[in-house]
């Protein structure tokens with residue numbers, strides 16, 4: 001492979017290769033190969049490179065520069081998301097997005113950073129036979145990541161009205177709320193996190209951890225898709241795959257990377273598929289691809305009497321953790337106007353009239369901890385895209401109904417004149433809290449909700465007992481001594497808060513553990 | 519004999535219904551039938567007038583959907599074609615009001631099309647609602663990609679000059695060789711005070727309407 005003598009290489013020997021540079025098959029040997037450059041893989045790569053290991057980070061997607069960001073929500077999804085952003089579960093139908101880009105989900109996410117609460121980690125330890133995953137165990141790793149990324153609360157001057165109205169509503173009701181901490185430096189409040197941060201404020205992995213890994217000597221191959229992990233009975237020896245063209249995925253040159261350690265960080269959907277396609281690897285427990293959990297999300301749009309000008313403000317600037325122990329977390333939300341508009345009911349002139357209300361609107365959402373609602377990721381023939389099934393458990397439905405009710409309360413307390421809950425089986429618009437009562441009194445079915453599930457976990461879960469989990473709490477596969485997994489698939493249960501910071505903290509710990517044993 | 523004649527008749531009707539009477543298509547991915555369906559659904563979903571003057575027709579939604587499909591992977595293209603086919607011909611099973619209610623969706627009057635769409639959106643069958651939501655999502659994405667719509671709502675994107683960061687020295691534009699990167703360390707934007715965007719600040723040139 002030719003490597004251009006440009007500034008894509010660092011003094012320490014690190015480099016990044018892009019699709020246009022590949023002109024032959026690749027066959028190399030390194031200490032550690034990391035598959036996937038999302039939050040987990042990027043952290044592992046940088047830490048190990050800084051600890052002096054030879055690291056190769058492989059990413060199927062391309063790097064995006066600001067000129068490549070599509071402001072149009074549809075085209076943006078077609079370019080940055082797997083299956084064009086139209087991936088969904090069967091069973092209970094729910095869209096779920098996974099990015100395909102250098103930086104993985106961090107390129108398109110809202111940069112929300114939360115530490116998993118104490119009570120959740122204690123439950124993880126108790127129920128999954130873990131002994132070193134309490135909050136005090138993870139604090140140093142959270143801190144290290146937080147410091148590197150500049151994680152801090154969203155300042156008031158970029159909140160914008162749609163975030164501050166949420167605060168006002170919570171205050172009026174006596175609910176706690178706080179500015180969201182984010183991995184952002186110098187946010188200008190464009191509300192464009194979903195389509196890529198043009199101000200370069202968001203510290204997505206492609207502009208933070210990956211350049212740092214390169215500086216420390218890591219090499220990065222983008223537009224390379226790993227298709228198989230080569231292993232004998234106890235050890236993995238290599239990963240193999242192909243160079244693939246951006247967007248079309250058209251395969252060309254063969255890639256084979258031999259490594260002492262393989263770290264899979266391809267994401268909660270892709271990692272189990274890779275293992276299944278590699279001869280059902282690391283699966284003596286039978287848990288690979290099982291236990292799929294989400295934080296199913298619901299949202300309400302509220303219309304206010306005065307303009308809210310929702311185009312200004314941090315994409316997600318305020319949250320309430322008041323109801324975490326009841327099973328849900330509340331946050332403000334913004335997305336490209338087209339995606340916001342998709343949830344408005346009706347068609348024809350009635351729909352257009354509702355669109356005209358968008359400048360007066362805010363959208364607030366709830367993400368729910370639905371630990372009883374489980375699913376499965378299964379490989380299918382001829383593709384690495386998974387078959388996803390997932391069922392919203394009837395006992396988890398009241399959590400969603402309750403969260404919608406609390407959102408309605410906050411909207412009316414903040415002065416909304418109308419709310420649009422966007423669910424089937426209740427009136428499309430409600431004008432008083434009394435009308436909104438149906439949200440908690442009506443018995444709703446799974447198919448009544450318009451759900452979204454962008455936080456996904458548990459498909460290669462950690463468990464102290466090798467018969468019941470795929471990896472131990474350091475991310476090492478129980479079955480193979482040099483195969484590690486770092487993505488959110490290793491969470492034993494949903495974390496009840498946005499997962500990225502926890503994924504990075506666990507990856508940070510995992511990298512240091514690997515370095516000690518290499 | 520009678521059954522045979524009926525069978526041939528049904529086949530003939532199916533062929534005529536599916537393949538004939540559509541205008542030529544000028545698109546890369548949309549078929550003639552797809553384009554007719556999208557144009558007629560767009561007109562019903564987003565009629566002219568009201569607070570946002572532009573209609574679905576002004577927004578040229580077939581051209582948008584064609585661009586979307588060209589940018590999409592094969593599986594999505596197939597699913598979208600199937601969806602459009604389904605909506606066009608499902609009037610056989612879920613007809614519009616009126617004597618010709620079982621005609622192709624694209625051959626119905628505007629009022630009939632709105633009635634059909636409302637039927638899908640309010641159906642007690644989850645699958646029908648899902649089909650409607652997906653169709654509306656595709657049309658809405660296209661409608662909002664039409665700059666006058668965002669301008670009318672005062673939601674056009676801000677003009678932003680992206681600062682130069684270390685990553686810009688590492689990655690070329692997608693498909694290009696790193697030799698195309700002209701920036702050097704001297705071009706890096708020095709750290710400084712960052713000011714929030716202003717609601718009355720400039721909007722992105724391609725949304726400003728100056729070249730329309």
Ligand SMILES: Cc1cc2nc3c(=O)[nH]c(=O)nc-3n(C[C@H](O)[C@H](O)[C@H](O)COP(=O)(O)OP(=O)(O)OC[C@H]3O[C@@H](n4cnc5c(N)ncnc54)[C@H](O)[C@@H]3O)c2cc1C
Nearest residue numbers: 036038040060104105109110112226267487488498499500
């Ligand atoms: C729209 C959206 C908004 C979100 N907002 C937030 C938020 O604000 N805060 C938060 O905490 N979480 C958020 N999340 C979730 C968060 O982004 C993910 O949980 C996180 O990115 C998971 O990190 P990961 O490293 O496990 O996997 P990913 O980020 O999915 O990274 C996996 C990477 O592996 C690559 N890959 C996959 N297969 C292969 C292969 N075979 N070969 C090579 N490379 C491969 C992928 O292309 C991808 O880049 C959001 C998610 C979405 C989609």
Ligand code: SF4
Nearest residue numbers: 187188190191193197
């Ligand atoms: S709100 Fe805008 S400026 Fe702030 S981090 Fe998100 S995309 Fe960047």
